Amino acid sequence: MLSIIIITVITYFIASKGLSTFFKNGINLFDFLFGTQWKPEHDTTPLFGAFPFIFGSFSVTILAVLLSTPLSVGAAIFMAEISPKWGAKFLQPVIELLIGIPSVVYGFIGLSIIVPFIRNTFGGMGFSLASGMIVLAIMILPTITSVSYDALKSLPSGLKDASYALGATRWQTIYRVLIPTALPNILTGIVLGMARAFGEALAVQMVIGNVQRLPSSILDSVSTLTSILTLEMSNTIAGTTYNNALWSMALILLLMSFVFIMIIRILGKGSKLNER
Amino acid sequence: MVTCNNISLDQKDIAIETRDLNIYYGSKHAIKNLSMQIKKLDITAFIGPSGCGKSTYLRALNRMNDLIPITKTTGKILFDGININDKNVDLATIRQKIGMVWQKPNPFNKSIYENIVFALKYYGIRQKQILDEIVEDSLRKVALWDEVKDRLHKSALALSGGQQQRLCIARAIATKPEILLLDEPTSALDPISSGKIEELLFELKQDYTIIIVTHNMQQAGRISSYTAFFLLGDLIEYDETNVIFTNPVVDKTNDYIMGRFG
Ligand SMILES: Nc1ncnc2c1ncn2[C@@H]1O[C@H](COP(=O)(O)OP(=O)(O)O)[C@@H](O)[C@H]1O
Numbered sequence: 305m306l307s308i309i310i311i312t313v314i315t316y317f318i319a320s321k322g323l324s325t326f327f328k329n330g331i332n333l334f335d336f337l338f339g340t341q342w343k344p345e346h347d348t349t350p351l352f353g354a355f356p357f358i359f360g361s362f363s364v365t366i367l368a369v370l371l372s373t374p375l376s377v378g379a380a381i382f383m384a385e386i387s388p389k390w391g392a393k394f395l396q397p398v399i400e401l402l403i404g405i406p407s408v409v410y411g412f413i414g415l416s417i418i419v420p421f422i423r424n425t426f427g428g429m430g431f432s433l434a435s436g437m438i439v440l441a442i443m444i445l446p447t448i449t450s451v452s453y454d455a456l457k458s459l460p461s462g463l464k465d466a467s468y469a470l471g472a473t474r475w476q477t478i479y480r481v482l483i484p485t486a487l488p489n490i491l492t493g494i495v496l497g498m499a500r501a502f503g504e505a506l507a508v509q510m511v512i513g514n515v516q517r518l519p520s521s522i523l524d525s526v527s528t529l530t531s532i533l534t535l536e537m538s539n540t541i542a543g544t545t546y547n548n549a550l551w552s553m554a555l556i557l558l559l560m561s562f563v564f565i566m567i568i569r570i571l572g573k574g575s576k577l578n579e580r
Numbered sequence: 581m582v583t584c585n586n587i588s589l590d591q592k593d594i595a596i597e598t599r600d601l602n603i604y605y606g607s608k609h610a611i612k613n614l615s616m617q618i619k620k621l622d623i624t625a626f627i628g629p630s631g632c633g634k635s636t637y638l639r640a641l642n643r644m645n646d647l648i649p650i651t652k653t654t655g656k657i658l659f660d661g662i663n664i665n666d667k668n669v670d671l672a673t674i675r676q677k678i679g680m681v682w683q684k685p686n687p688f689n690k691s692i693y694e695n696i697v698f699a700l701k702y703y704g705i706r707q708k709q710i711l712d713e714i715v716e717d718s719l720r721k722v723a724l725w726d727e728v729k730d731r732l733h734k735s736a737l738a739l740s741g742g743q744q745q746r747l748c749i750a751r752a753i754a755t756k757p758e759i760l761l762l763d764e765p766t767s768a769l770d771p772i773s774s775g776k777i778e779e780l781l782f783e784l785k786q787d788y789t790i791i792i793v794t795h796n797m798q799q800a801g802r803i804s805s806y807t808a809f810f811l812l813g814d815l816i817e818y819d820e821t822n823v824i825f826t827n828p829v830v831d832k833t834n835d836y837i838m839g840r841f842g
């Protein structure tokens with residue numbers, strides 16, 4: 305009950321500030337969402353095109369998930385099916401520990417290992433979309449692994465027996481029975497990871513370079529909604545168009561988190577139907 | 581230990597046979613020197629108190645114990661003229677020829693159709709027409725065709741428990757096995773569904789050798805021709821079912837049949 309009140313208040317607060325950009329300050333919604341020029345402090349013609357940051361947030365998130373998912377699901381399969389002894393005794397505690405590590409630590413690892421690695425291997429600054437992708441992929445790996453592992457572990461053992469007894473090999477059993485059956489829960493893990501990546505500010509900001517334009521390759525430096533918010537919010541004065549435009553970005557983040565929650569709910573319903 | 585194995589069959593009547601089979605879980609000796617012959621195209625029942633090794637022995641027959649890393653199996657399992665307790669045999673082939681059904685129905689989270697053709701794809705059968713035929717044939721054999729023919733592509737999980745169990749039997753016979761191993765196939769079902777499965781097994785014995793583990797004495801008496809009584813990893817008594825139920829040689833068998841233990 306309390307949480308509903310808090311969520312409502314937060315939503316109201318962010319929405320009222322975020323929407324006033326368009327209703328009070330007269331910024332065109334379309335220009336905000338798809339404009340590529342972010343010049344909020346220009347004396348004569350300030351521009352509030354947030355597309356580079358929206359694009360940055362989505363691209364770094366999607367790339368991180370694409371990189372992390374095969375690794376995480378592979379790790380979960382290894383832990384649950386290939387080497388259950390190792391999985392339960394050693395890997396599971398490690399994964400749980402990794403989930404609890406604060407994101408600044410991941411950012412620091414990115415800064416001291418990944419950024420130089422990208423710089424030395426591919427040239428350029430190293431502060432890039434690619435670095436952000438790798439840092440986020442590492443950061444969400446334990447989340448996706450852990451949820452997928454639980455999903456595989458909680459399958460009824462009869463399924464596996466049935467598959468083997470029909471002559472299927474271990475891989476056929478994993479690919480044709482275990483993964484499809486655990487899929488709704490594995491997808492939930494992926495969406496949880498995606499939500500965490502999309503909302504992450506600090507670790508991303510430390511490695512992506514925060515250049516405010518559209519990247520032309522993954523080695524380019526970018527900004528995300530979160531990085532712009534944390535970097536610029538304190539420099540602005542409440543009530544100005546600039547400040548409200550930042551709130552509009554916060555509103556996008558909030559709406560996206562609602563979307564993630566909704567997807568997780570829908571997946572949850574799907575997996576309940578499968579329960580026996 | 582007093583034991584009595586009165587079943588000695590002609591070679592041509594033997595579906596599967598074990599010789600001096602020993603199964604260990606780590607240091608636990610779960611099946612002890614068990615030698616027995618199973619009659620072809622007939623029903624053999626395994627009875628005995630919980631934990632006496634019926635499931636362990638049954639799982640050995642299609643090498644399902646291989647999935648439990650701590651098991652060790654010694655001795656011979658003779659099937660189609662070869663010892664299948666050998667690391668060189670192809671497990672997929674063995675399991676295709678020796679199917680299995682469990683206590684708890686375990687259909688895959690797929691359509692009824694997909695459940696039945698699941699294994700066939702591994703044996704290289706891909707033509708839709710042949711798959712369709714096998715699906716219909718298997719479902720008819722378990723008397724499920726009329727109930728599900730309009731929803732073959734709907735989830736198998738929507739079926740009732742009894743229907744799911746019949747589907748699992750259909751799935752097992754779709755690979756055209758010679759032997760069906762059934763581990764208490766009706767004990768999770770209501771009496772009506774159990775009755776249907778019993779009738780079904782009676783029909784199926786024309787085409788398949790059936791070995792059924794059961795806790796239900798009446799069931800063993802009704803459907804099987806041979807009964808084996810297990811106790812603590814030993815085969816205590818093995819004979820024709822009517823002998824076991826009316827005139828057992830070993831006192832322990834009698835005690836168990838009369839419900840004095842287990
Ligand atoms: N996976 C296992 N690991 C260790 N011991 C087992 C396992 N399965 C069965 N056993 C032991 O082997 C013995 C025989 O079990 P089981 O074959 O399941 O008996 P039944 O089917 O007659 O009830 C029991 O003592 C049981 O505790």
Ligand SMILES: [Mg+2]
Nearest residue numbers: 634635636763
């Ligand atoms: Mg058992």
